[in-house]
Amino acid sequence: MAFKILLVSVLTYFVGTVEAYDSEKLDGILDNLEEAIIDSDRASLLISDIDNSKSKFSVEQKARFLLLQGTRELINGNYKKSLIYFENAESLHPSNSLQVSIFLQQATAYVSLLEYQKALDVMSLNSLLVDNLKNMEQKGKVYIRLAGLYLSLQAYEEVKKYSLKASRFKEKLSLKNQCHSKLYFAVSKLKLNKLDGATSAFKDSSEFCKVNGFPLVGAMSMKGLGMVELERGNYLKALELFVGSLNNYQIFQYQLEINHIHALLAETYLGLKQPLKAKEYASFVISLPNETKNLEFKEIAMKVMSELSYQAGDYKQAYDYFVLHQDLSNTLLDDTKAKANAYQMAKFENGEKTREIHLLNKDRELYTAKAELTELQRNNERMMFLLICGSFIVLTLFAINMTLQKRKYKNLAQFDVLTGIYNRGTGQDKAENRYVKDSISGVNFSVILFDLDHFKNINDSYGHAMGDWVLKKVCEVVSIECRSGDIFTRFGGEEFALFMSNTDNDTAKKVAEKCRAQILAIETRYSGHEFTISASFGVATSTVKDLSLDPIIQRADVAMYQSKEHGRDRVSVYSSEVT
Template sequence: MAIRFAKNRLAGAALCAALAFFAPAMATASPAFEAMLQQAEVVRSSDPAQFDALIGQLNASLASASTRQREQLDYLKAYQLAYSGRFDLGIEAARKLFEESSDVQVRFRAGALMVNSFAVTRDFASGLRYMNETLALIEQIEDPELRHHAWSAAGTISNHVGQYEKGKQFAELMLATEPSARTRCFAEVMRLESLYYLGKANDEIDGITDIARRCSEAGEKIAANFARAFHARLLSDNGQWNEAAILLVPHLPEVEATRYPRLIGEVHSTLAGIYLDSGDAAQADAHARAAIRFSASMVNSAPLVAAYRTLYESALQRGDTAAALAHHINYAEADKAFLDSVKARELAYQEVMTETREKNQTIELLNRENQVLQLREQVSKQSRRNNQLLLALLVVLLGTIALWAWRTKRAQVAFRRLAETDALTGVSNRMHFSHRAEEALAYCRKDGEEVGLVMFDLDEFKSINDRFGHATGDWVLTEVAKVCADVCRKNDRFGRLGGEEFAFLLVGCDLPSSVALAQACRKRIAAIDTSPTGQVFTVTASFGVAGTRACGYDFLVLLSRADDALYQAKHAGRDRVRTHGLESDTTEVAAT
C-alpha cells in the first residue's frame, strides 16, 4: 500500500542533517573544555547518550569557559532541547543566540537550528522568515560545512512546504562542493525525499541501499533508517511487500535505540501498511499501535494518520465493525488535522513569499527615494524649471508608495479572510472557530460565566449529494449556514467544522438556553424551502448540546461531549436534539 500521508516523514532526519556538521574553527581557550566541545559536536546526532553525558560535564566545567565557548555550549544545549522534542525551549534558546551573539558563525548556526525546529513544529511561516535571514549571512561564512548547514536547513523547510524542486536544488548544492561523509549522507537523504515526492525516486531505487550504507558508516543512524524507510515505501508501492519488510525489520532495534519519536513512528507506520497489504493483520495492528504510541506527542503527523488508517482497515477486513468505527473516528480526526496543517503550510509559504516581495519593493522604493534626495541636492542650484521637475518626480513616488500600500493592505485582508473563512458558506472555518471559541471560554472561565456548545450534523447529507448532485449539496450547506447564522447573538461563535458539521459556542447561555437555541436552529433547518434547486426534499439535522457547568471550560472536552450527544441523536432517529449527560430526548424541550 502506498503510504498516503508521508510528506513530513523526514523531519527528524532533516533536523539532524542540517545541524550535525562540525563546529567552526575555535579560538584559543580552555583546552579541556574545548576538547569536550569538539567531542560533543562529533557525537551529537550519532550517539545521543554520550552527547547528553558530555553536555552534563560541560555544564559542570562552565567556570573555565571563554565567552565564545559559552556561546557554543549554549548552541549545543539548544540543539539538545530540539533533538529531545522540546522544540519551544530549543527555539527560544537559539533565538537568543541569533539576536544577541556578535559571532556571525554562532548566529548562522542558531538560525539554521531555528529553521529546522520551526519546520518540525509546523510553524512554517516563522521557519521561512528565519531561512531568509540566515541565508542572508551566507556570504560572510567561509567554512564550507557551515554553508552546507544553511543549505540543509533551507532544503529541509522547502521540502516541508512542498517546494521539492527547491529542496532538491539545495541538496545538490551540498553534493557539488566536496562534502564530508556526514554531509553527503544528509544531502543524499534530503535529495531522496525530494525525488520521492516529485515521483522520480524509482529511477534511483538501486542506489538507496548505498545511501543507507554510507550514512551508517558515517555514524548517522537516523538518516540511514529514513533512507531505508523511503526504500521500503518504494518497494511496497511496487508490490514487493516481503522485500520491504525484510529491509526494515532487522533494523527496528537500531531505530528504537535512537529514541527519536518521529523516526520510530515513521518506521512502525510504514511496516503496518506493508503487513496490511501483505495480509498479516496481526503484525499490521501491532506496528500501527506502536506507531501511535511513539507518535502521540506529534499531532498532525503523517505516521499517526497512517497508523489509525491501518487499524481501521484491518478491523474492516476481519469484520469487527465496532472497532472499525472507533478507529475510523480517530482516523478521521487525525486526517482532518493533517489536512488543516497542509493548508496552513501552503498559506504560510504564500504569506512569506508575499512578505519577501513586499520587502523587496520597500527596498526598491527606498533606493528610489534616496536617488530623488540626491537629485534634489544637485538641482537645488538650478532653475525653477528643474525644481518643478523634482516636485513632479516626488509626486509620482508618493503615488507609487500609496498604490503599493493600498495593494499590500488589500492582499493582507484577503489572506486573513482566506485563512479564517470557509470558502463555501462564508462562516468561520474549523481553525478560526476553534481559536475564537478557546478565547471566549478563557474569558468566561475568569468571570464564572456559563457557556454552551451546540454541534450539529446534517442528516443523510450524502444521500442529497448522491441523488441531486454536489451543486445541490453545496446549496444546502449555504442555506443551512444562513438560517443558523440568523439565530446567533452578537457574542456567539458559529463555524463549519468540516463536511456537513457545524457548531455554535453560546456565551452566557446555560444548558436549557443552549437546548432552546438548538431547537430553534433545528426547526429553521427543517423549514428550508428546497424548491430553488428544482428538487423537493427535506433537510434535517441532528444536534448535540454540552455546557460548561457539567463539562468544564476546556474546548476540546466540550466539543467531545457535544459530539457524543450528537452521536446519540443520530442513533435515536436523527432530526432531534440530545444533551450530554441526559439519556432522554430533548427534541421537544420548549424554548426559554
C-alpha cells in the same frame, strides 16, 4: 516525517573554528563541549567547568558558548529554554558564520514548538546571511540544514532546491553530509509525486550511504523505495523493502522509524489481502501513545482497520475505526494547513519582500521600490484570497464526502443488506424503546412473528439466488401492509418480525392475515420457476405483567410454532392454552 531526522539534523552542523580572541585553550574547551553535547552528564560537567572560565571569553566565544547551551536544551526537548540562549547569543552580534548557526537552531526550536511562521521568518533572514558566507563547506552544511527544516514544514519544493544547492559543494562536504543531501533530494521527489525520479534518487542515496558506512540513512532510503512501490501498488516489492528496512532500524533501536514501518507494513499486507498480518501490524501502531509524532502512523493504521472490519462484514466496527481515522486526518490536516499558510506568508511577504527591498536599496531606486512593494502586497492579498477560497472548497468537499461515508456505514450497521429492512439488533432496539413508551401510556403493543414454510427446500431445489429472490419479494409485499409506525425487522434467515405500537390482538391478527395472503399470492413464475410461497404466523399482545419486549416475542414465537404444527400457512394468536 516532520521530526524523523530532528536529532540527526541538530548534530550535522555546528559552529566551525572561530578566531581565537583569548587563547586556543578556551576554543579547545568549547570544542570538547560541542563533541559531548548529546551526552547529558558529560555536557553538564563541562558547562559547570566552563562557567568558571567564561569571564575570559571573547564576545565570539561567549556567543558560541550560549549557542551550545541552547543546542543542549534543544536536544533535551526544552525548546522554550533553548530559545532564551539563542536570543542571548544573537544579542552579542557575533560573526556571520556564528549568526547563521544561531538562526538555524532558532528555526529548529520554533518548528518543534509548532510556531511555523516564526521559524520561516528566521529562515528567511538566514538565507540572506548564507549568501555572504565565504567558507564553501559551511555554506553546503547550511543548505543541508535548511533542506531538513523545510522538510519538517512540508515545503518540498524548498527541500529540493536546497538539497540541490548543497550538492554543488560535494567536493567540500563530508561523506555524511553528502549522504544527507542525497536523501533529502530523494524525499522531495517522492513528496512531489515524481515517482520515477524518486526511485532513481533513493537508489543513489541507498548505495552511496551504505558504501560509505551510514547504514541508518541507507535504511531510510530503502524505506523510501518501499513507499514508492506502495504508491504504485507493487505490494510484494514494497513488502521486501519495508522488511529489510525494519531489520536495519531494529539494530539501531530507532523506535520512531520502526513505528512508521509497522504502519506501512499494515497498509502493504492489506494490499496483499493478508488480513491477519495487516491487523497484527495495525494493532501495534494503534497501541502506541497518542503523541504528535505517532499521529500520522495511527491515521494509517485506523484506515487499515476500518477496511479490514468492512471486509469482514463488521460494519459497526468499520464505522468506529473510520470515525477515529477521520479525527486523526482532520488533526493532521489542520497542522498541514498551518504549515502551508505559514509557508505562503513567509514566501510572499517575508522572503520575497525582503529580497526585493534588499535589491532595490542597492540601486537606490526608492520610487521604484515603493511601487513594486505595493504591487507585491496586492499579489500577496490575491494569493491569500485564492488560498483561502481554495482551502474552503477543499474542506467543503471533504466534509461532504465524510458525511456520505458516515451515512453509508450507518446504513450498513442498521439495515439488512439483502432485504433493505431493519436487521435484528436495530429493529429490536427500536421496538424496545417504542414498547417502553407505550407501556407508560398504557396502550397495547403487539408482535407478529412469521417464518417462511419449507424455505430450505426452495434453496435446495432452485439455488440460493432463488432463495434471495423469495426473501426480497416477501419483504416487498409485507411492507405494503405495514403502517407508518410499524417496525419491520429480519430476525434471521427466513424469520421476520413486525412490531406494532398501539395495536390490540384483533387488529394484529387482521394485519397478519393480510400479510399471509399477500405472501401466498406471490407470483413465482416470473422468476423462472413455479412454486408456492407460504408462511406461518404467530401473534402476541402485551399484558400488564410484561416488563420488557422479550416475553411478548417469546409468546409470539410459541404461537408461530403452533401454526407450523397445525399445517403451516396460517395465523395463530397466543393464548394461555397454547403450550
